[in-house]
Amino acid sequence: MSEDCLQVRSEGTVALTQEQVRELVTTRVHHPEAIAEAAAQRTRAKSVLGDTGRAMIIAADHPARGANKVGSDASAMADRAELLGRMRTALARPGVTGVLATADILDDLLLLGALEGKSVFGSMNRAGLAGSCFEIDDRFTGYDAEAIDRFGFDGGKMLTRIALDDPATPSILENTAHAVDALAERGRIAMVEPFLSRWHDGKVRNDLSPEAITTSITIASGLGRSSAYTWLKLPVADDVTAMARVLASSTLPVLLLGGEVSDADKAFAAWQHTLALPTVQGLVIGRSLLYPADGDVAGAVDRAVSLL
Numbered sequence: 001m002s003e004d005c006l007q008v009r010s011e012g013t014v015a016l017t018q019e020q021v022r023e024l025v026t027t028r029v030h031h032p033e034a035i036a037e038a039a040a041q042r043t044r045a046k047s048v049l050g051d052t053g054r055a056m057i058i059a060a061d062h063p064a065r066g067a068n069k070v071g072s073d074a075s076a077m078a079d080r081a082e083l084l085g086r087m088r089t090a091l092a093r094p095g096v097t098g099v100l101a102t103a104d105i106l107d108d109l110l111l112l113g114a115l116e117g118k119s120v121f122g123s124m125n126r127a128g129l130a131g132s133c134f135e136i137d138d139r140f141t142g143y144d145a146e147a148i149d150r151f152g153f154d155g156g157k158m159l160t161r162i163a164l165d166d167p168a169t170p171s172i173l174e175n176t177a178h179a180v181d182a183l184a185e186r187g188r189i190a191m192v193e194p195f196l197s198r199w200h201d202g203k204v205r206n207d208l209s210p211e212a213i214t215t216s217i218t219i220a221s222g223l224g225r226s227s228a229y230t231w232l233k234l235p236v237a238d239d240v241t242a243m244a245r246v247l248a249s250s251t252l253p254v255l256l257l258g259g260e261v262s263d264a265d266k267a268f269a270a271w272q273h274t275l276a277l278p279t280v281q282g283l284v285i286g287r288s289l290l291y292p293a294d295g296d297v298a299g300a301v302d303r304a305v306s307l308l
Contacts, residue, residue: 015085020112027111038110039151045119048154048189050097054275054308055255055282057098058090058301061123061157062286064102064142067130070291077287080108086290088114089297095305100157100191100284102126102142120153121191124179128159128204135204136161136197137168140175145182155189157233160220161197161204173223180224191284193233193257194220208235210242214249221250233257233284240270247277258285264293264300272307282308 016024027034049055062068063077070076077083087105090096091114098119099109106122109115122143128135138159148156160176163169180190194216195206207213213234220232231253237243247254256271267288274280283304292300 014089015079016081018081021081024108024111035107035110036151038113042110042152043116044152045098045117045154048098048119049281050095050119052095052308055098055119055284056096056301056305056308057100057119057121057255057282057284058087058096058289059100059258059284059286060087060105060290061100061102061126061142064104064123064126065128065130066132070287071293076291083290084108084112086297088112090289090301091115091118093298093301093305095308096301097282098154100286103147120151121189122148122151122153122156124156124158125175128161131203133202134168136163136166136172136199138172138175140179145179145186145188148183148188149186153188155191155229155231156183157191157193160192160194160216160223161206162194162216162219163197163199163204165198173219176220177223180230181226184224184226184229188229190224190230191233191255192220192223192230195235206235208238210237210239210246213237214246217246217249217252221252227252231255231281236270236274240273243274244277247274247279251279253281254279255282255284256280258283258288264288268303268307271304275307 068075068077091099100121102123124142125138125140127139127141128137143156158176158179160172183190196212196216197204197206221227233255235257237246256274271283285304289300289304290297
């Protein structure tokens, strides 16, 4: 990291300085217990849906799966000082209700005091590394239900890709069901992100057709001993006009995911259309808000919040 890391990297966004990074590292070396103390002292969100009744959650669990690419920059999310600066900017915007990330990022945000009054979701399974031959095998390598409960977080998120021609799929469904049960027993939300996926030219591709999303919803909704605390994190179908029919397949609360967006206007229009449906409770968006094409993180977040 260069000495001039205090520079403004995007409008309204300041990366952590080297001194701030040193302070984080010093705390980790000499006072690692400070992370748990910060979690215990943190003011928790009154509701996952915030004051407006709609969730706006910033996601940043991509790096733990080796998915650091944004646009043409293969390592955009690998600069931790830059990522934390962008996340602090996003989390400080009015209407942003929470965050979804892995322990390394949430621990830093706790130490930075950036999670006050926010809902927090821990990412639970990151073993399906991007581009690997075992990408479908999303084993649980992150948070577990016990840690989410102990830290006073609101829930856990699990990626559940269902590949009908991959023998790893049954264990993925089983492990997701166990996580749903463990979270429900503690009164914590299980944020399940299902996809009907397939292998194509050695890569995993998610099927975003209305039929595929509907199938993934009906499978994911039935996982676990109880669905009382299960929420779904879902993409918008390629055919956005079909989303009413797609989301009619379940009464579980839904959060719309963002993913990497190439056409911001089209994506925002699709989110706005789908947010009107009765099961949709808000948005969970990462790269498209943290790394917008015009570099204006605050502006991108404010635009997303305005949809709510």
